Amino acid sequence: MALELPSAPKVGMVSLGCPKALVDSERILTRLRADGYSMSADYQGADVVLVNTCGFLDSAKEESLAAIGEAIAENGRVIVTGCMGNEAEVIRTRFPQVLAVTGAHQYEAVVEAVHQAAPPELSPYLDLIPQAAADERGIKLTPRHYSYLKISEGCNHACAFCIIPQLRGKLASRRIDAILREAEKLVASGTRELLVISQDTSAYGVDIGHEPRDFHGTPVRAHMTDLARELGGLRAPDGQRPWVRLHYVYPYPHVDAVIPLMAEGLLTPYLDIPFQHASPSVLRAMKRPANEAKVLDRLRKWREICPDIAIRSSFVVGFPGETEADFQYLLDWLDEAQLDRVGAFRFEPVEGATANVLPDAVPEEVKEERYARIMEKTAAISAAKLAAKVGRVLPVIIDEVGEPDEDGDIGATGRSQADAPEIDGAVYLRQVDSSTAPGDIVEVLIEDADAHDLYGAVVTT
């Protein structure tokens, strides 16, 4: 039976006012779309209605209040944003039932209010943000010290197990200047780590002809390498370089160009490449992009240029038609590839995917057995790679600081550059300074390791 997918909550939008307000509405909707919401063209179909108000003139205020009244009468679940949000008292006095009032340009606050009013249900088949980030109310907005930076929506491929292109459409890249401005604002307001996400990061800009835009007086192309270089040039207010992590990178030839940026320290030496399999016949059946034989050679070359590069990937076992020989090929390939982080999934048919009608389904017990074998293999590789880090001093970003124990010692949890939040391992610090805060980047002497995590202590300077 095909897996049923959760339906996206629907947001209605009434946008009043000047062109700037319209741009705000578009930004809010883009952000909500990236978070898995769909749009409703009418009041009745919406789970929540956003009214983006104008407060410039008295007549505009009256128009805004009338629009709020109409939305409440027609739908009842209303969030007010925009210029008139600065007069929250006026709105609340007249319409005590509004769910939230936020001011102009308060994108995070309005998106958070929508998440509260209509939490989206995450699906591992549709969403880029890791599942562990979900709490019972839906997507947990990321802590201030790391942020996801979505660069495009949709996908031009047709992988047999995936329905993203049907649901989200063809690749639609954001303008490079808009992405860079967003990144700049995030870094200025406390983000220490940017996680670049899309369905296919290597394809960024293909749909818009890599159109250049002016950014601080220089033309920058809508291309992954230009994007990576510009993001690598950002600085936090204290002068530190934020970590910049690339996710969902397919190994197209131009990916080679970002590896030197990692070696130079502009980009975090980490690539998330969803290989999904290694056997050529399974990859063909999956209709995977960038499915080429020389990947192992390229991994070797990347490691020569940037020895610390961490490669993360995910794999599907039990895809229809996968034979024992295909699976063994994958295990042997993993021995060669020595990937740092691996997630594995048992194939499940997703409603609407073309893979559902492929012959030679793999029996459930065979899937389970293969899953156990790949997990065992990748855990052993990970354990050996982490053991090799014992004795080294590595930069670690702090995620959480604990409470003092009975001796007054404070522990903390962080991540090395090889660990993306939520999906990879952690670095456990046995003692940190009481002034340590999430987002701090500290130097840590690695003292111990297990299959997935590292343990160590801050090096005092």
Ligand code: SF4
């Ligand atoms: S590349 Fe394949 S798996 Fe990824 S979103 Fe596109 S169709 Fe889906």
